[in-house]
Amino acid sequence: LASGPVVQPAPTVDGFVEAFLAELNYGQGVLLSQSTVNDQYLALARTVRRYLMADWLETGARRRQAQQKTVAYLSAEYLLGRQLGNNLLATNLQDVAEEAMRRSGIDIAALRSQEVEPGLGNGGLGRLAACFVDSLATMDVPCIGYGIRYEYGIFRQTFVEDRQVELPDSWLSLGSPWEFPHPERQVIVSFGGHTETTTDDAGVERSRWIPDWNVLGMPYHYMVPGFRNGVVNTLRLWSARATHAFDLQIFNSGDYAQAVRSQTFAENISKVLYPEDSTPQGKELRLQQQYFFVACSLHDFIDNTLPADYDLRRLPERLVVQLNDTHPVIAIPELMRILVDRKGFDWDEAWDITKRCFAYTCHTLLPEALEVWSVDLLGRLLPRHLEIIYRINEEFLDEVREAFPGDEMRVRRMSVIAEHPERSVRMAYLATVAGAKVNGVAELHSQLLRDKVLPDFSQLWPEKFTNVTNGVTPRRFVLLANRRLSDLVTDTIGEGWVTDLDRLRELEPHAEDPEFRAAFRQVKADNKERLYKLLRVRDGLDLPREAMLDVMVKRLHEYKRQTLKLLHIVSLYEGVVSGRVAPEDLTPRTVVFGAKAAPGYHMAKEIIFLINAVADTVNADPRVAGRLSVAFPANYNVTLAEKLIPAADLSEQISLAGKEASGTGNMKFALNGALTIGTDDGANVEIRRLVGDDNFFLFGMTEPEVETLRGEGYVPADLYEQDPVLRATIDLLASGHFTGGDRQVVAPVVDNLLHQDAFMALADFPAYLEAQARVDAAYADPDTWSRMAILNVARSGFFSSDRSMRDYLERIWTAR
Ligand code: 26Y
Structure with missing residues (x-):
């Protein structure tokens, strides 16, 4: 070899x-x-x-x-995007x-x-997993990505009368040439039943799980090629099968329905991705999914990947399990169960091994997004795991009592088991107790994670907490998505930057070169042309060629504040129709939205409706023709992102400070030469620091200012009363102008803004308009704008996921 x-x-x-x-x-x-x-x-x-x-x-x-230490990346989502282009690129073919x-x-x-992208994820977290496995292959790091082969990925979004309608994403229907099923490697996963206590030969009491139903996990392997380096890692996704495809005896007796029922039931487990990226819903099937893929994956690694005689006491030398958020956290009690129940380890030794194998990445700050599972459900589905969790918690709380004697309040606060509103397991706490390391996904997020989400834990174990700022793969998001920019960069600084993205710095001096700036502008113009051609065919959209392209693409969430962007559009439009602003004083802009709303997220769907309604009206109004257009192509996904981002001039990253853990779209835009208008949130903070204040349009409250305002009592209606521009803007929205006179249909969004505005869009509205005016001023001079954009590209090399992977290697995977 x-x-x-x-x-x-x-x-x-x-x-x-x-x-x-x-x-x-x-x-x-x-x-x-x-x-x-x-x-x-x-x-x-x-x-x-x-x-x-x-x-x-x-x-x-x-x-x-080689038997090197291997990263088992456990993720419920992989948002891979199309494979053909990427693999042609990786092979240089x-x-x-x-x-x-x-x-x-x-x-x-x-x-x-022709290729239908495997949309096996919701948004940022799933795409991050895909970028990470790409980087690990390119860096020749042993990694197996484990996840679920959902038969239906994220829904296909369509609009019917401006409202989101979800269609099933049958991505497998025309065949998937990139997957390799391995039925001979199926594993059994058990659920339900009860536990019994027995005494082993040594007289030690042991618990035994007697489950009452099983499913099979069938692995599908996918290639994860490194970039032209001869390395191909593996992504192993699990599909659920019934244990006995169907019961022939029942079938022969004539009960055809019953014969296939158990099969249908089992196969439901990997049927569909949960199109939820907000609040957890206590869905039994989702817990089944989580345990299913985690159990398959650990079994696969321990029983099929390690040599048969491997001494499991040394497991931490061979395995590091990175938990992508809390979705795979049930792996912790599962490894304990394997070691104690199946391999005969005593508890303390098993716990010592387990603690050294896991690390946990948190991707949120919203308290309502921290996953909990009711003890009732967990106990029914996984009774042995619940016992194990209880014991982990007991020993952990003893440790807390020892460190903080007499502080029972703290003990209750830190318990892995919450008592209210119902007894439940706090998965983030379990991950923090068991994980050797806990990381946030951007500096600000990691700080807030320590200070706000897990303060007691960071006080107890400060050394556990670390930051790894997210990154994106330059292979897909620059080289593949933006061939023109890539050619210009290579012509200017030579090859090598694709795997060493810091080298983009060498572009800096060229920001001063008029010829280079002109070439850079031409790249943008060509990318816009390509995008508009696509949008004409794909969505029947006809967009002006010359306008600034202002893009907001991400999941639809109130905290991300698509409504703030919408208020900006309406205020521009209102200015013209009220006569306050001459149309020729508007900087020509095309605003493009892309966003899916979780099917059960009512307010998000109302916001989508309103954006579409505003788009219809604005686009049809001759008073702003050629000056303001709004487009909302349906079904934003990785494939569309690859076309949109390279064409964008302005990147909207306008979440309420302290709410967006990191963002990764923000990085993709900066690397493709869009300027950011953004709040002091997530990775925006680091982007701004790197590209420089002069090359970033910052606005809005800081996280502490948000806290202060909330503490003082935030009354959005007062802002509406006091600010005439805001009032005119909201009045026009509320008047039914965009909805054929119907005031009723706009009420949910408008009333929410006036009377709740949980994410303080109104508070940041004046600052946002002022920042947009700065954007217009900069855009007025093409040389100023290009210079700023080139500096964004040159200074964003830090946001390569290769760098993120180096950070994980140094701070988490080898440092322990
Ligand atoms: C539990 C279930 C409802 C659930 C499913 C998906 C909960 C959360 C999610 C997805 C979360 C997500 O995508 N978070 C995003 O992760 C990105 C990568 O770290 C961040 O850049 C982004 O700020 C964060 O919102």
């Missing part, structure tokens, strides 16, 4: 054509002349796959032999493949469009 990764020699166009035709004829079973676009797409994908296969096998063999397709009379662009 070779000791390091082997980079394969470049293939030829002839060889590629031959391999492609072989896949088409002998894999897909069709002649080129008879083949559909889907046939061709599948054959092309399988051809690319073949070029990765030797590296995949070699990486696997090398990993088995894009030019060869393009030419090969041309010679075969095929337009490769049509094949790329």
Whole structure:
């Protein structure tokens, strides 16, 4: 075996054509002349796959032999995006493949469009997981990404009369060439039942779990290629199967429905991604999903990945389990169960091993988003795990009592078991107790995590807490998404920046070069052109070519404040229709929104409706024609992000300070030369520090100011009374102007803003308008704007997920 990764020699166009035709004829079973676009797409994908296969096998063999410490990244979500383009890039096959397709009379662009992206995640957290596995492969770090192969990913969003309608995302229906099922590697996962106490040979009392139902977990493997480095890591996603596909005896007796019922029931577990990224709903199925994938994954690592004779006392030398938020935290009692019940360890030794294997990443600050599971449900579904959690908690609370004698209030505050409003397990606390490290995802977030979310824990174990600022992969979000910018960068500073993103700094001096600025502007213009062509075909949108492109894309959430952006649009429009502002004094702008609302999140859906209603009215009004347009293409996803972000001039990152843990879209925009208008929140703080105050449009309250205002009693209606522009803006919204005179339909959003405004959009409104005026002023001078944008690109190398992975390696995975 070779000791390091082997980079394969470049293939030829002839060889590629031959391999492609072989896949088409002998894999897909069709002649080129008879083949559909889907046939061709599948054959092309399988051809690319073949070029990765030797590296995949070699990486696997090398990993088995080297027995290095491996990161098991446990994540309920992976928002991968399309694979074909990424894998062509990773193998450096894009030019060869393009030419090969041309010679075969095929337009490769049509094949790329054929791929349905695996949308196995909701938003930031899922996309982060995908960026991290990309970086780990590129850095040749042993990692297995574990997750769930949802049969239906995040819903497909459509608009019917301006309202969101969700359609199922059947991403597998035309076949998925990127996955490799391994039925021979299925594992059994148990649920329910009860526990019994027995005495073992040594006279020690042991608990035994007698479950009452099982499902099978079937692994599907996906390639995770590093960037042109001969490394291909593995993503292993689990699909649920019934243990006995169906009961033949029942079937033969004629009860066909009953015969398939158990099958349907079991397979529900991996049926659909929960399109929720806000408050946890006590959904039994979600707990089943969590335990299902975690149990499969630990079993896979311990029983199939480690050598058969491995001494599990040394497990922490071989395994680090990174918990992507609390969704996989049930892995902690599961590892204890494996060690104590199955492998016969005594409790203390098992606990010592377990504590050294886990690390926990928190992705939120909203208290309502911290997951809890009712003791009742957990006890029914996983009775043995509940016992284990109780014991972990008992011993932990003893430790607290020892550290803070007589402080029973603190003991109650810190207990993993909450008593109110119902007895439940606080998963973040469990993760903090068991994890060797706990990290937030941006500096501000990590600080607030210590001070506000887990203050008692950070007091007890200050050394546990650390920060790793998020990052994004430059492969997908610069090289793949923005070929034009990438070519300009490479022409200017040479190659190498894609895997060493700090080198973008070398662009700094070129910000002063008029020729470079012009080339940079041309890149933006070309990207806009490409985007608008797409939006015409995809959404029937016709957008002006010259206007500033102002983009707000992210999940729809009140704390992210899409309504603040909407108020800005309405105020611009109101200015013109009321005659306060001459239309020619408006800086031409096109505002693009992209956002999905959780299906059960009522207010978010009302906000979507209102944005669409405002867009319809504004776009149809000749008084602002060519000056103000609003577009809301449906179904924002990774594929659309790759087109939108490179075209954007202005990036909207306007959450209420202290609410957005990090944000990662903000990083993608900065790296693609958009300027940010943003609050002092999440990673915006670090972006601004790096790109410089002069190259960032900061506005709004700071987190302490938010706290102070809340403490004083925040009355949004007073702001409405006092500020004439705000009043005119809200009045126009409330008047029904955008909804055919219907005041009723706008009331939910308007009343909420006036009487609650939990995220203080009205409080930040004047500062936001003032910052937008600064944006207009800067945009008026193309050289000023380009200079600022180039400096954003040059100074954002820090936000590569390669850097995040180095930080995890240093601060979490090796430091223990
Ligand atoms: C428990 C269930 C309801 C749930 C499902 C998904 C809860 C949360 C989530 C997803 C959260 C999420 O995407 N958080 C985002 O993580 C990003 C990556 O760290 C951050 O950049 C972003 O600020 C944060 O909102």
